[in-house]
Amino acid sequence: MTLRPAWLLALLLLVSGLGVLAGVLTGSTGWADLRDDRMALILWEIRLPRSLGAWCTGALLGLAGAISQGLFRNPLADPYLLGSASGAGLAVALALAFTGVSAQNASLLQHVGLTGLAALGTLAGVSLTVLLARGVEQSLRLLLAGVVVGVVLNALTDLISLWNPDILRAMQAFLLGNTGLLGWSSVAVMASVGAVALLAGLAASPVLDALTLGEASARSLGMPLSALRGLLIAAFALATGAAVAQAGIVAFVGLVAPHLVRALCPQRHGWLLVLSALAGGALLLAADVIARLVIRPQELPAGLVTALLGGLYLLVLMHRRGLLQR
Template sequence: MPARDALRVNGAGTGNGAGTGPAARTLAWRTALLLALVLLAVLLAVSLGSVNVPLPDTLRGVWHGLRGQTLSGSDVIVWQLRFPRVALGLLVGASLGLCGGAYQGVFRNPLADPYLMGVASGAGLGATLAVVAGWPSAAVPLVALAGSLLSVTVSLALARSGRRLPPVRLILSGVVVGSILTAVSTYLLLLTEDRVRQVFSFTLGNLAFGGWRQVGTVLPYALLGGGTLLLLSRALNMLQLGDLTARSLGLPVERLRLIVIVAASLVTAAAVSYAGIIGFVGLVTPHLVRRVWGGDHRVLLPVSALAGGGLLVLSDLLARTLTRPTELPVGVVTTLLGGPFFLYLLRQTRDDA
């Protein structure tokens, strides 16, 4: 197949959109339906909890909060307690979904996820160090963020071969570095067994302490890194043709791979530092989106962000309500939902092959 035709097939043509005609309208309707479902999930998550707030009161509380009016009664529950938690879940889920799609594209591997380069293990080690050292709880996310970025830096350094970053070496270095950091974290926990519960609360994912300050901290990372990934979506389409073909078309493959990994790792590190390690959102969401919306990264990445945010908001709602008055770690819910669903997708893929 000629390179120009291959580019059109893979959605990396020179047009300004992902396509026109009936197919584009179908994608637009599907995206609009997904957006409506996500908004409904947000409203339900803000309304339901240990104290249910009627939907009209929920909308009124959000409106009063947006306008900066004095809050009273249920407005306080809606705007100061639940809505920031839901906003953080939406932001973290969108970050994981977007980065999962970018990782799967840059590695051309459907099993890639945002934690591939050791982000989760680095965050876990950072959080463990902060807890074991007895540092203030406000320092835990910062140390976790530093651990994530350090882990990615070491993985990239080990994977580099001259000026190249071979995908296989990247994957292997990420797995090895992650395993080593996890072992160190486990050893530290064995030394201070009385702090295990606090560390597990982080490693299993938890949005319970989400507030407007956390949202404001994660948002710049998501906008900067996520915006970079969206700008590179067409280049990711070209990369699906293979490194040799992409290079022949003038694509700087190694530079692209490095930028995508750094941007996605930065977004993921910020997300997990304030929400803990939440599994399967970044792995399952792009798979589902790819089956319904197709493999064009110009569509895949933003829709994966939208679907990932909705999935995490619903998961957190289940975590808060299934075992009331206690809460489940949201990472447990996403794993229980995402694990079987991912196995189903693998089974369907095998049957279709």
């Protein structure tokens, strides 16, 4: 089934709106009682910013995934390709290991800003990848450098966890993705970063269209590939950094959202970036609502739900394309 871009845009906006409504009305203890005066405070201060924050996180990851897949001409590329998630995880592990996880130090970390440390770790991971690749001119070299940086930084994070096992429980929420602590400040940060990243991506989207024909063909069109590639890397690193810093490592959204958009509405990258952002927001918002309902009054990590649903989607995709057949 192929949809027109405007129809898919309207459909995703409708799904997102319904998802926000479901997120506001759904809690770990059940559906909201709108007749309770105290419920208004809960809806406005907790559930609404959480739902909007989950949507913004998914939108950032969907946008970053669409950029990375176009930039590397690889449908399996995801936002964590250049060491961003590994850098964020190492920064969080270092912060927890050296400050401890006691109540006093936890309040200190909250004051200093664990999200800020995760953002710095994300930027450090991407910067190290670009430095190792000696710039952004060669996509293959950049891709390999990202794999190397990710493996090394993940190994360092594991070493820190072995050295200080007390941080494992605190690290778990970050590594599995957690939308439960998103507030209005998170929504403001991610919305601002998302607008900047989307504008940068749209400005450089012609180079993504040109790269579908091959790097040599793109160069023959006279485009400043190095400058535009650098702009695209900065855009998806910024988007990924903001999402990871606020909600932890949410799996599969950045990979699956562009796939769904291409399947429903194959378009040039200008439309693809916008629609992938909307699809990513809708996917994570749906996962957040499911995470609250499955085992309530407890909650599953939203990243665990996206990993399960994303894995099932890829299995179905592989089966339909005959990749699982002998």
